[in-house]
Amino acid sequence: MLTPQHIDRVVSLALEEDAPWGDLTSETLIPATATATARLVAREPGVFSGGAAFAAAFRLTDSAISVDLLVADGEAFETGDELASVTGPARGVLQAERIGLNFVQRMSGIATQTARYVERVAGTKARIVDTRKTTPGLRAFERHAVRSGGGFNHRFSLSDAVMAKDNHLAVLTAGGISVTDALLEVRSRLSHTTHLEVEVDRLDQIEPVLxxxxDTIMLDNFSLDELREGVALVAGRAIIEASGNVTLDTVGAIARTGVDVISSGALTHSIRSLDLGLDVALSADPDAVPR
Incomplete structure (x- = not known):
């Protein structure tokens, strides 16, 4: 979950990385008394996300800067729409500009792409979910952006649920124990609130796992025919997640096989940041003009 405290912590680190000893350019060129206004403008259509992170970049740089968010996270916009306005000391506005843009452009890119996936599965029961293939340190931001686009989140971390993949099962059954018995032993050690998901990559693995x-069975890299057969075999006994080879071109057909969840790492690991611009204008006050 993207909390205000987490936003401030991560944005502060980004600001420190960008200006560890201050903004030499702005401090040299821009008078301390200068003020500026700026407009965050969309240069292409999309879905907005990252407003709080954008605002935090300016607030944490200079508390005298005010940011007015004109659209909410999850709201669609068109080219030319004004998304936010910024007013305050010019040095702070210029110093925070790139960090604020970096967050809002990437998060809006994720939200926009997620919305495209969600649109492709409309009319089915399938949920679009993300994966742990996120930028280290930015998972909460990127997963918030997925929700802004109408998607859902998978487990947030390794601490949230048991998810046994092929390598786990290989180790678990190395002593000759069956998959079913191994998983029953795992289940016996879990609390009643802990979710258990298991990945399979062949149809004949489904029954022993069930x-x-x-709770959930992941059908990994199954063909469409195999997904349909897998859905029939599971027959409602577990949540069915489809994963692997999920793209905008394939996600609709995957959803129509009857799976419950479709996970895609591409929602976060292969995203193009959206083209948003911050148009900055210095105050007309003659005392604010650099000399």
Whole structure:
């Protein structure tokens, strides 16, 4: 969850990285008394996300800067729309500009792409969800952006649920124990609130996994025909997640096989930042003009 405290902590680190000893350019060229106004303008259509991070970049740089967000996270916009306005000391506005843009451009890019995926599965029961393939340190930001685009989040971290993949199962059954018995032993050690998901990559693995009473079964890299057969085999006994080879071109057909969840790492790891611009104008006050 993207909390105000987490936003401030991460944005502060980004600001420190960008100006560890101050903004030499602005401090040299711009008078301390100068003020500026800026407009965040969309240069292409999309879905907005990252407003709080954008505002934090300016607030944490100079508390005298005010930011007015004109659209909410999750709101669609068109080319030319004004998304936010910024007013305050010019040095601070110029110093925070790039960090504020970096957050809002990337997060809006994720939200926009997620919305495209969600649109492709409209009319089915499938949910679009993200994965742990996120930028280190920015997971909460990127996953918030997925929700802004109408998607859902998978487990946030390794601490949230048990998710047994092929490598886990290989180690678990190395001593000759069956997959079913191994998973039943795992289940016996879990609390009743802990979710258990297991990945399979062949149809013949489904029944042994279901026999252990798993909550979710992931059908990994299944063909469309195999997904349909897998849905029929599971027959409502577990949540079905489809993963692998999920693109905008394939996601609609995958959803129509009847799966419950479609996970895609591409929502966060292969995103183009949206083209948003910050148009800055210095005050007309003659005392604010650099000499």
């Amino acid at each position: 026999a252990a009473g798993v």
